[in-house]
Amino acid sequence: MFRFPRRSAGQPPRAYLIALSLLLAGVAVGAARAETLQAEVAVQSTPAFTSSRLSVEVMGTGPDVILIPGFASSREVWRPTAERLAATHRVHLVQLAGFAGEPWSHGDGPLLQPALDELARYVRESGLERPAVIGHSMGGLSALMLAQQNPDLIGRVMSVDSLPFFSALYGPAATPETARPFADQAAQMMLTSSPEQFRAGQSQGAVGLSRTPETQAAMVEWSVASDRQALAIAIREVMTTDVRPQLATMSTPVWAVYAADAEGGAPPAVAEAMWSREYADLPGVRLIRVDGSRHFIMADQPERFAEIVDAFLAE
Numbered sequence: 001m002f003r004f005p006r007r008s009a010g011q012p013p014r015a016y017l018i019a020l021s022l023l024l025a026g027v028a029v030g031a032a033r034a035e036t037l038q039a040e041v042a043v044q045s046t047p048a049f050t051s052s053r054l055s056v057e058v059m060g061t062g063p064d065v066i067l068i069p070g071f072a073s074s075r076e077v078w079r080p081t082a083e084r085l086a087a088t089h090r091v092h093l094v095q096l097a098g099f100a101g102e103p104w105s106h107g108d109g110p111l112l113q114p115a116l117d118e119l120a121r122y123v124r125e126s127g128l129e130r131p132a133v134i135g136h137s138m139g140g141l142s143a144l145m146l147a148q149q150n151p152d153l154i155g156r157v158m159s160v161d162s163l164p165f166f167s168a169l170y171g172p173a174a175t176p177e178t179a180r181p182f183a184d185q186a187a188q189m190m191l192t193s194s195p196e197q198f199r200a201g202q203s204q205g206a207v208g209l210s211r212t213p214e215t216q217a218a219m220v221e222w223s224v225a226s227d228r229q230a231l232a233i234a235i236r237e238v239m240t241t242d243v244r245p246q247l248a249t250m251s252t253p254v255w256a257v258y259a260a261d262a263e264g265g266a267p268p269a270v271a272e273a274m275w276s277r278e279y280a281d282l283p284g285v286r287l288i289r290v291d292g293s294r295h296f297i298m299a300d301q302p303e304r305f306a307e308i309v310d311a312f313l314a315e
Contacts, residue, residue, distance in 0.1 A: 006057055022188055039183070048126075049122050049126060051118045051122070052106070053114050053291070054094055054096050055097075056092050057095070058090065058093070059083070060085065060086025060091050063089050063313070064090050064092065064128045064129065065131060065133075066092045066119075067091060067134050067139075068094045068133065068135035068136070068139030068140075068143055069094065069096070069099070069135075069136060069139050070136045070140075070298050071099070071138040071231070071235065072100065072219075072222055072231060073136070073138075073139070073219075074225040075094060075100075076100075077136065077298070079093075085309070087120075092126075096111075096232070097115070098226060098229070098230025099221040100225050101228075106132050109233075111233045112138075112234065112237045112238065116145055116149065120150050120153060125285060128175060129155075130153070131154065132156045132312070133154055134157075135159060140158075141163075141166070141243065143162075144159060144243055144254070147252040148246045151251055156251075156315075157252055157255070158309070159257070160298070163275070164242070164279065165242040165243065166239055168277075169274075176242050180239075184240035187232035190228055195224075199220065206220055208295075209295040209296060210300055211292075211300045247281040248282070254284075255284050255287075256279050256280055256307075257297060258271055258290070259271065259294055259300070260272070260290065261293055265295075268289065271289060285304055290305065
């Protein structure tokens with residue numbers, strides 16, 4: 001999350017739409033770093049599971065943990081976390097179709113729900129026993145939806161800087177209906193921007209999403225490698241998907257970890273008020289604020305994030 005301009009009447013400013021499209025983005029930690037670390041951990045393939053909606057890389061042994069990246073993100077966003085956890089857990093790294101170079105073959109059809117259906121199928125067919133699911137941004141929304149739709153399938157959920165209704169960023173009175181025109185505009189921008197405009201917009205917004213230049217640069221590259229049609233579909237769906245009405249009936253334990261950064265991100269008081277308000281109806285939710293971080297907590301505060309993940313999995 002980051003500080004964003006207020007919505008004005010009529011058309012929102014271009015900078016707002018750029019930031020809006022970027023807020024859901026995941027960040028790759030860099031191919032060179034991934035290649036260096038990957039040799040240290042045994043990586044398993046999943047030949048029995050094939051899907052045009054997602055792919056899964058598996059590493060390690062132990063209790064199952066599923067890691068879901070966010071909008072436009074590569075699974076590499078989770079690489080340091082996955083390789084650390086693989087010593088004690090079996091880690092399932094998800095890559096969604098259409099993002100970060102993964103092919104998209106579904107035209108203008110839906111993205112989010114079919115991917116969730118396939119992920120649920122993966123859990124069942126792979127024989128996973130109530131895995132923990134950790135998702136960043138759009139991946140956090142996906143994790144909540146997966147648990148809501150399959151309460152007997154998922155053991156626990158951690159959402160990382162993710163709200164149950166993204167467009168609550170417009171304000172507490174926002175609804176899917178009032179957000180729809182802005183979702184359509186954001187999607188249209190994805191489809192019509194020239195390559196130069198698109199890269200410039202991603203670069204502009206990246207600064208508000210992470211404190212580290214390496215993270216900012218990597219995020220832009222993964223966004224540029226994504227399929228524009230998939231991006232347009234995803235941002236429209238996420239901006240108009242509100243899972244708050246189902247929170248009160250959830251029985252799956254949920255931790256909601258969120259970022260606060262007084263120097264370029266969301267001020268602590270603002271972030272705390274928003275997350276407390278938006279998760280208020282979820283019984284037993286554990287809200288954890290991470291200061292000194294923007295949207296990509298795992299990159300901006302890796303040691304603190306690792307502590308939180310370990311506590312979440314140990315509970």
